[in-house]
Amino acid sequence: MSGLIGIHLNGEAVQVQKGLCLEELVRERGHASNEVAVEVNRDLVPRPARAEYSLQEEDRVEFVTLVGGG
Amino acid sequence: MEQWTDEPLRIAGIELQSRLLVGTGKYASLEQTEEALKLSGTQMVTVAIRRLDAGATEERCLMDVVRAGGYHVLPNTAGCFDAESAVRTARLARDLLETDLIKLEVLGDPRTLLPDPVGTLAATEQLVGEGFKVMVYTSDDPRLAVHLADLGAASVMPAGSPIGSGRGVLNPTNVQLIMELVDVPVIVDAGVGTASDVAVAMELGAAGVLLNTGIAGARDPLLMARAMRAGCEAGRQAYLAGRIERRLYANASSPEEGLIEEAGPGAANSAGGDKGKDPVGVS
Structure with a gap:
């Protein structure tokens, strides 16, 4: 499984392909x-x-968008 | 009725005919959000920035509503309790929405949601330095407002009362002082419960009012959106028209001369003229 790395996406641990771009x-x-x-x-x-x-490896990634708010 | 037109509200190079800024949170549905925004007459709407859930692709989203309505979008940093996360949120918002506008909120604690002055000052300075047009939510402290304006805020936005509290403008004196002390538009932000609260803020001379819960939380949000619009316009017109002085005694609207025989008080009992003026200076 050397082709996978572990990152954190919005606080959750996920596995992605090594070398994957954002x-x-x-x-x-x-x-x-x-x-x-x-x-x-x-x-x-x-x-x-x-x-x-x-x-x-171990990157902490945040994906955000807009939601209703004041 | 003859059309009356106001000067536009100018913020960061944007001209707004409507002086009501409306939030997009807490509505029952996207359809209700869209309709309420339309009925409020607003041209600038606030949005929040939050994590995007994987696979949460709805058919139509808030972005579509904002774009279809042609609104200026004002992202906020709501939920940030320190300057650093507010700055990060602002950067994300700029990248997402392609706007330099940011409604900066650096909050003190979750119970009062009152702005934290130290973090607010730090984040304002940082964001102005990065080229943001900072519309800054602040307390109604006049000297703090001066510091924020001096740092280059595009608008200073004192809270009428705590966010979502619906208590209206609790300290009109301070709001008035802020308007005297700063040269940027002062927008009363937060605490507006009903149309008269908007009118009060505008009568004080506020450049605009920003609200969300007052509409979204009403029993009939769509009717309240209309009411807020009317309150804003009425308050603005009353401010420009110039209200009468407050007096302690009455001041007859009908002529005091020419009354029929034996009608009216004796001249000796009359409290007319300047004697009727408010002796304690309430006005």
């Missing part, structure tokens, strides 16, 4: 690119930079 993770999880903003290890990864970011 943009691919967004799509793999069924999200449109423009309905999500992404943070890795507390830093924003801007939309254009997602394709260049390869996920690393």
Whole structure:
């Protein structure tokens, strides 16, 4: 199983393919690119930079979107 | 009735004809959200930023409603209890929504949801430095409002009363002082329970009112959306029209001369003229 690494996505432990980029993770999880903003290890990864970011073991990834609020 | 037009509310280069800013939280459904926003007449709506659940792709989402309505979207940092998470949330919001606008909230504790002044100042400075247009939720402390404006906030937004409390503007004196002391638009944010609360804030001279629960939590949110709109317009018009002074004694609206024989009080008992003016300066 050397082809998989463990990351945390929205606080949950998940396994992803080694070398997977953020943009691919967004799509793999069924999200449109423009309905999500992404943070890795507390830093924003801007939309254009997602394709260049390869996920690393133990990365803490946040996917967020908008919800109703005041 | 002849059309009356107001100057637009200008914030961060945006012009708003409606001075009501409305939140999108706590409605019964997306349809109700959409209808309430429409009826309120608002042109700027707030949204929150939260984790996206995997596979939670509904047919139609809030983003569609906001886009279809042509609203300016004002993301908030609600739920952040320190400057760092508020700044992170703001960055995410900017990337997601492609706007520099941010409604900054750095809250003190979950029970009162009162803004934390120290964290609010720190986050305002940071975000202004990063090019955000910061509309900052704050307490009604006038000196704090001055500091926030000096840091470059696009709008200072004092709470009328705690978020969702529906208690209206608890300290009108402070809100008025803030408006005298800062040059950026002052928007009363939070605590609005009903249309008269909006009217009171606008009569004080607020540039606008931001509310959510007052509409969403009403028994009939759609009717309340109309009421809030009317309250906002009525308060704004009353402010511009200039209210009469408060007086202790009555001031007859009908002529005091020309009364029929033996009608009316004797001249000696009359408390007319400046003697009727409010001696304690209530106004």
